[in-house]
Amino acid sequence: MPGPLEGVTVLEMANVITGPYAGMLLADLGAEVIKVEMPGTGDLFRHWAGDKNQFSPPFAAFNRNKKSVTINVKTTRGVECYLRLAASVDVILENFRPGTLDRMGVGYNAVKEINPRIVYCAISGMGQSGPDSHRPTYDAIAQALSGLWSQLTEMNDPEPVGPPLCDQLGGLYAAYGVLGALLHRAGTGQGQRLDVSMLGAAMGFQTNAVAGYLMQSDVADKFSRAKRSQTYAFVAADRRPFAIHLSTPDKFWRGLADATERPDLLSDPRFKTKTDRIANYEALRAELAGVFETRDRDEWVERLQARDVPAAPINTIAEALDEPQVRHLEMVRTFGQGDEALELVGFPVDYAVTPAEPGDRPPLVGEHTDSVLRSIGLGAEDIEGLRSESAI
Numbered sequence: 001m002p003g004p005l006e007g008v009t010v011l012e013m014a015n016v017i018t019g020p021y022a023g024m025l026l027a028d029l030g031a032e033v034i035k036v037e038m039p040g041t042g043d044l045f046r047h048w049a050g051d052k053n054q055f056s057p058p059f060a061a062f063n064r065n066k067k068s069v070t071i072n073v074k075t076t077r078g079v080e081c082y083l084r085l086a087a088s089v090d091v092i093l094e095n096f097r098p099g100t101l102d103r104m105g106v107g108y109n110a111v112k113e114i115n116p117r118i119v120y121c122a123i124s125g126m127g128q129s130g131p132d133s134h135r136p137t138y139d140a141i142a143q144a145l146s147g148l149w150s151q152l153t154e155m156n157d158p159e160p161v162g163p164p165l166c167d168q169l170g171g172l173y174a175a176y177g178v179l180g181a182l183l184h185r186a187g188t189g190q191g192q193r194l195d196v197s198m199l200g201a202a203m204g205f206q207t208n209a210v211a212g213y214l215m216q217s218d219v220a221d222k223f224s225r226a227k228r229s230q231t232y233a234f235v236a237a238d239r240r241p242f243a244i245h246l247s248t249p250d251k252f253w254r255g256l257a258d259a260t261e262r263p264d265l266l267s268d269p270r271f272k273t274k275t276d277r278i279a280n281y282e283a284l285r286a287e288l289a290g291v292f293e294t295r296d297r298d299e300w301v302e303r304l305q306a307r308d309v310p311a312a313p314i315n316t317i318a319e320a321l322d323e324p325q326v327r328h329l330e331m332v333r334t335f336g337q338g339d340e341a342l343e344l345v346g347f348p349v350d351y352a353v354t355p356a357e358p359g360d361r362p363p364l365v366g367e368h369t370d371s372v373l374r375s376i377g378l379g380a381e382d383i384e385g386l387r388s389e390s391a392i
Helices: 018-028 044-050 057-062 076-086 100-104 108-114 139-146 165-188 198-205 207-216 224-229 251-259 274-279 281-292 297-306 317-321 324-328 369-375 380-388
Strands: 009-013 032-037 066-070 091-094 119-124 192-197 231-235 241-245 311-313 332-335 342-345
Touching (some): 018 032, 018 066, 018 091, 066 369, 076 108, 165 192, 198 207, 207 224, 231 281, 251 297, 274 281
Parallel strands (some): 091 119, 119 192
Antiparallel strands (some): 241 311
16 A cells, blocks of 8 residues: 655765665655665675675664665766766765765755755754764764763763764654655645754754753753653562553552562652652662562563553563564564565554555665666667766
């Protein structure tokens, strides 16, 4: 069944995560996404960490449901070929450093001349202008500069943490921005350029922390949100971790006291109200840590859930994929067919009328070059000529 973006064609001139993730999200919604890669090598993620496969796990993670064409825009004929393709599409995604594609003759101004309706999304680390726009930026740099990292680690002993949040937030905001620009174009016929930066995406994501600082001069740290939301993590007797959330309503707090057989906590003046528990977060955490060391995790989670207290094991990815609710949501889907099929995480939005259904596996380098170029009017001799000049 066609997805909601059926009929939209996207040209993805991007490597690694931010651009490819945005492209994949649009592809999951039914857009035709044509990935432009350098002949021979392709996306840098294809052989990440020495992987000799055509698509390493990092490449597969961000590149399903796409077509791949190889065009060398460092050649004159390659530029001509790229622009001919750009003239036929609705959206362009690129994540090169600001000015790079302009210098090659394939940037926004060149495309706008031949395709004024284009929705052109330029993704960068720091933005297209400003004092730091020229800086090389990766996920860790955007996390650090934006203040996001400060809420994920101890500042006196900082460590790298978690998945590439800023990379994927940049891709998510880019896809979101493209949808808005397409809607605007549908009503006005007007294309436009979008500027999405990893730094801006990271700042925009931190609505709560920024509001807290601007309104109350509160500088968020690793435990700020945990204290306010009354979120706790403990290790059970079997050394397996689990999480508890006690924010509201108050029945969660009473249920925890009952599950732990500690009714005295309810009358303890340090913990009587939610405000008290926020102020004495560390003391309550210490009280409960000793209690939760007396039984295994499964027993604690069962006791808490029986009293409607939000609680769950802190799973590894392997454990998460085995969760009954995750399986029910069908979050692991099969992309492609036969021996080339891959199991990957699926699209998390369930449309009732235009579902995002599993599609194709990630493409091989240049797998669709000939068919895509034929679709824009190039014949066999044209294509062979481009190939002989190393333009494709």
